[in-house]
Amino acid sequence: MIETRLNGRWRSALSLGLAAGALLAVSGCTNDSAPATSANLVNGKQLFVQKCGACHILARAGSKGVSGPNLDEAFASARRENWGDDGIRGVVYGQILYPNQNAPMPANLVTGHDASDVAAYVSTVAGKPGKDVGLLASAVAPAGGGKPAVEKNGVLSISADPNGQLLYVESTATGTPGPVELQMPNKSGVPHNIVIENGGITTPVVTNGIAKASGTLKAGEFVYFCSVPGHREAGMVGKLTVR
Numbered sequence: 001m002i003e004t005r006l007n008g009r010w011r012s013a014l015s016l017g018l019a020a021g022a023l024l025a026v027s028g029c030t031n032d033s034a035p036a037t038s039a040n041l042v043n044g045k046q047l048f049v050q051k052c053g054a055c056h057i058l059a060r061a062g063s064k065g066v067s068g069p070n071l072d073e074a075f076a077s078a079r080r081e082n083w084g085d086d087g088i089r090g091v092v093y094g095q096i097l098y099p100n101q102n103a104p105m106p107a108n109l110v111t112g113h114d115a116s117d118v119a120a121y122v123s124t125v126a127g128k129p130g131k132d133v134g135l136l137a138s139a140v141a142p143a144g145g146g147k148p149a150v151e152k153n154g155v156l157s158i159s160a161d162p163n164g165q166l167l168y169v170e171s172t173a174t175g176t177p178g179p180v181e182l183q184m185p186n187k188s189g190v191p192h193n194i195v196i197e198n199g200g201i202t203t204p205v206v207t208n209g210i211a212k213a214s215g216t217l218k219a220g221e222f223v224y225f226c227s228v229p230g231h232r233e234a235g236m237v238g239k240l241t242v243r
């Protein structure tokens with residue numbers, strides 16, 4: 001039986017998820033118990049990147065967060081045991097609604113149909129090799145790749161990826177020695193800041209706002225990075241040249 005192969009956490013998440021699906025069905029929101037084929041996978045992918053990717057690796061979504069389990073690895077054995085997308089979807093859905101209260105994953109990061117869409121997307125791709133194709137391939141704009149940031153009128157502005165991916169839009173920047181205001185616009189709901197390593201400038205951490213800090217640039221080459229745990233490791237880093 002499949003049930004004997006599930007670990008305890010998944011078994012309880014699965015039954016809770018099914019119970020919640022039944023309740024929602026009674027209250028008239030039938031889509032929550034509908035098959036994955038009716039889910040909006042593009043919406044699911046976009047929300048996964050915004051709300052979940054900062055803590056989880058999921059290769060097809062390009063997410064690189066490391067504070068939660070790697071979801072490709074987490075579901076690899078489920079794939080081998082032929083749970084199918086539906087079985088995995090139930091576990092992910094249950095986890096979104098009822099994460100372990102002692103773990104740092106907040107409950108209800110997405111709700112209602114959005115939660116179904118995220119669960120459906122994750123179950124469609126987790127632990128599967130290859131790349132997303134068709135509409136899913138273009139669901140989330142690629143992160144990074146911006147032109148170098150250039151200090152202008154004493155302001156150096158380096159943006160966080162607006163979709164919540166763990167990258168700065170600009171991975172290189174230039175400035176001149178002297179006073180500077182460092183700014184980091186962050187349109188996403190994922191917390192970020194920017195630190196100039198050995199440069200004495202650290203902004204506060206912000207979501208949906210502009211982080212700012214003033215300091216003095218010295219000539220040389222510096223690394224800038226996000227000091228929220230796991231973000232630098234995931235690639236949220238760049239190179240600043242001051243001359």
Ligand code: HEC
Binds near residue numbers: 054067074
């Ligand atoms: C703040 C970080 C954080 C965010 C954001 C987050 N998670 Fe998690 N997630 C975790 C942690 C930590 C665990 C491990 C929890 C535990 O051990 O009980 C986890 C566990 C999971 C698991 C179970 C994996 C396993 O090995 O059993 C799934 C599935 C999951 N998360 C999906 C999601 C989805 C989907 C979202 C977005 C709606 C999300 N997570 C958002 C941190 C996060």
